[in-house]
Amino acid sequence: MRGGGIRVLQVDSIYAKYGRVQALNGVSLQLKEKSIVALLGANGAGKSTILKTITGLLKPYQGTVSFLGERIDRLAAERIVTKGIVMVPEGRQIFPESTVMENLLLGSYTRKDRAQVKQDMEYVFSLYPILAEKTRNLAGTLSGGQQQMLAIGRGLMAKPRLLLLDEPSMGLAPIVVQEIFRIIKEINHNGTTILLVEQNARMALAISDYAYVLETGRVSCEGTPDILQKNEEVLKSYLGG
Incomplete structure (x- = not known):
């Protein structure tokens, strides 16, 4: 994974629910400094739920979330923002x-x-x-x-240390999407670590250093864009192959 050796975010085996509905089932992921990591998956796979768990809007009932080595999954959302985690929400x-x-x-x-x-x-x-x-x-x-x-x-x-982007291309014309993704890449090159939730898998993989694919609240596969673009399931489900 491109980026420095510093581990900015560590999510370890988190489980979360909306009421009685199981939303996340043991999700683990990590981001290193100055990297772009993509979360891919169909609607309802749990992508936005992961962002809400990281930012404190939803509390996991099991597992941990750590930011720059400090556990944050029990902190209030407003405290997490002051630590340097900022989300640009869907819509x-x-x-x-x-x-x-x-x-x-x-x-x-x-x-x-x-x-x-x-x-x-x-x-x-x-x-x-x-x-x-x-x-x-x-x-x-x-x-x-x-x-x-x-x-x-x-x-x-x-001034985030970690920027979470939830579906930034949603509802936008293709030419505008290209500009949005160009700027996301520039923001990253200027030093901001980015976790990108995106339905447009092809565009997301084009700018990412690493990606996780979610299915029904679990990580079904992960790897660099080169590896995932050769994965038959990813090709079939997300890249139109």
């Missing part, structure tokens, strides 16, 4: 009645280094120049692609 979930600038500033609400916040705002604008042109526009007036850019930009304003 963007921006604040449509607030301006672009207000949405971005909301991303930095946990931070106290205000001078650095301004510098990070410039970084977001360098990634997404269109947002710099629309700082006073209401977020709800943006196109779908621009809203996704804003959602990612808001996540970056929290």
Whole structure:
């Protein structure tokens, strides 16, 4: 796996439920520093549930989640954010009645280094120049692609050590998806570790260093993109082979 030797995230044999519905069945995975790791699988496989468990929105009843060597699976979600884990949720979930600038500033609400916040705002604008042109526009007036850019930009304003992206290409035109993935790769090259949940398996594998395939709450296979692209089940189920 590309990336430094530091293990940023370690998920060990987690089990989780929604009420009586079993959602995760002994899932284990890890991310090393500065890598992109993809989570692939059909709807209902448990991909988003893993993200919710990592961020503290869902508590596992068995297993552990550790971030930079510290166990975090019993911490409140707001504490986990301050540790440096930020999720860009499925469906963007921006604040449509607030301006672009207000949405971005909301991303930095946990931070106290205000001078650095301004510098990070410039970084977001360098990634997404269109947002710099629309700082006073209401977020709800943006196109779908621009809203996704804003959602990612808001996540970056929290200065994450680990960025979780949940279906960033959902509902977007192919040309916009290519731009979103180009920027995700650039964010990673600038030092941010990324865990990517994505239905577009081909695009996800193209930018990832490693990937896990989930089926019914379990990891069914894992490996580098080269290995998974030769796996008959992956080819058949996710790559149209």
